[in-house]
Amino acid sequence: MTRSIDDLNSLHLDVLREIGNIGAGNAATSLSVMIQKKVDMKVPEVKIMDIGEVPGILGGEENLVSGIYFGMGGAVNGNIMVLMDIHSAKMLTSMLMGKSPDTIKFDEEVPLDDMDRSALQEIGNILSASYITSLASLTNLRIDLSPPSLCVDMAGAILSVPAIQFGEISDHVLMIENRLFDGNNEVTANFFLIPDENSFDTLLEALGVS
Amino acid sequence: MAELIKVGMADLKITKSPSVLTTLGLGSCVGIALYDLDIKLAGLAHIMLPDSTQIKNNANKAKFADTALEILLQELKKAGAQKSNIVAKIAGGAQMFSMDSQSDIMKIGTRNVLATKKLLEQYKIPLKAEDTGGNYGRTIEIYPDSGKLLVKAIGKGVREL
Numbered sequence A: 001m002t003r004s005i006d007d008l009n010s011l012h013l014d015v016l017r018e019i020g021n022i023g024a025g026n027a028a029t030s031l032s033v034m035i036q037k038k039v040d041m042k043v044p045e046v047k048i049m050d051i052g053e054v055p056g057i058l059g060g061e062e063n064l065v066s067g068i069y070f071g072m073g074g075a076v077n078g079n080i081m082v083l084m085d086i087h088s089a090k091m092l093t094s095m096l097m098g099k100s101p102d103t104i105k106f107d108e109e110v111p112l113d114d115m116d117r118s119a120l121q122e123i124g125n126i127l128s129a130s131y132i133t134s135l136a137s138l139t140n141l142r143i144d145l146s147p148p149s150l151c152v153d154m155a156g157a158i159l160s161v162p163a164i165q166f167g168e169i170s171d172h173v174l175m176i177e178n179r180l181f182d183g184n185n186e187v188t189a190n191f192f193l194i195p196d197e198n199s200f201d202t203l204l205e206a207l208g209v210s
Numbered sequence B: 001m002a003e004l005i006k007v008g009m010a011d012l013k014i015t016k017s018p019s020v021l022t023t024l025g026l027g028s029c030v031g032i033a034l035y036d037l038d039i040k041l042a043g044l045a046h047i048m049l050p051d052s053t054q055i056k057n058n059a060n061k062a063k064f065a066d067t068a069l070e071i072l073l074q075e076l077k078k079a080g081a082q083k084s085n086i087v088a089k090i091a092g093g094a095q096m097f098s099m100d101s102q103s104d105i106m107k108i109g110t111r112n113v114l115a116t117k118k119l120l121e122q123y124k125i126p127l128k129a130e131d132t133g134g135n136y137g138r139t140i141e142i143y144p145d146s147g148k149l150l151v152k153a154i155g156k157g158v159r160e161l
Helices: A010-035 A051-057 A086-097 A114-139 A155-167 A197-206 B065-078 B104-122
Strands: A045-050 A064-074 A078-085 A143-145 A149-154 A172-182 A185-195 B004-006 B011-016 B020-026 B030-036 B041-047 B087-092 B127-132 B138-142 B149-153 B157-160
Touching: A010 A045, A010 A086, A010 A114, A010 A172, A010 A185, A045 A051, A051 A155, A051 A172, A064 A086, A064 A114, A064 A155, A078 A086, A078 A114, A078 A155, A086 A114, A086 A185, A114 A143, A114 A149, A114 A185, A114 A197, A149 A155, A155 A172, A155 A185, A155 B020, A185 A197, B011 B020, B011 B065, B020 B030, B020 B041, B030 B065, B030 B104, B030 B138, B041 B065, B041 B138, B065 B104, B087 B104, B087 B138, B087 B149, B104 B127, B127 B149
Parallel strands: B004 B020, B087 B127
Antiparallel strands: A045 A172, A064 A078, A064 A143, A064 A149, A078 A185, A172 A185, B011 B041, B020 B138, B030 B041, B030 B087, B138 B149, B149 B157
């Protein structure tokens, strides 16, 4: 039997939340080492949402957001997307580059410069690699991650990519919301885990909750 | 006061002038606007996938180019449109992310556009204008009184088709 997001029960969600927890912990640690500052985190929230609801949490379909997209290979095929609002993207980029967030120009008229773009991709790398590492070690599966692809555009347009992929099997998406803190600065990074139809079963079986 | 009616993802609606139909943030999805200027009636569908027959989970008919177009035409005819007067404009079908491996799913924007055009041809509906492809998102508005299609993109301003 092939299952989809719609068949997840509370036990599955607990397991996914725990993976998100460990992943976020790893991510906070890696970021903290990189910027040589303390980075705190909140317990991540795992949400199953109707596709149509997702742009709302990012300020609407036309709001400028940043999406970093990865392919998964190995034992689990599919994609991961890290989605951040512009405030969070600016904060993280400035932390990594050691600049003040105000110096990062980033709006509808001025696109990101190349250095900031690659910093943002690197942040996406750290966040998703932390998450995938925790998923791989808990499942004993080998999961490879492709290089990142960055897109800064309307929330609706970026979200159409995971929505279409989920759309082939379900009308819902699986999202893990991570909140990180550096002092008073709060950033939110949303993960979308998009396993292929068959990989979803592989994951649940490996986690022992099938 | 003209009302702006929102069409969500995998959704379709029709309206008469002076109301305007809009769909926000089209990425790889395609916005299909059909209108009949004689009676100033327009319909808009926001489709996500090209073909309902390829997918098991196909209950939502507005999600697929083939079934959405069929329903949109039915609704326009029910509201008084003449099939011979109906023309189309389309927008969207972008590739938002570039990946090394060009898997089918990454080319979904192109596939959506091709499927839409092929269907319009089958139904013999003239395609008056299109703004498709590229790597950026679009918001569109269709005006039933003039058939004007506004396309907005971030950093690119507004285009009128």
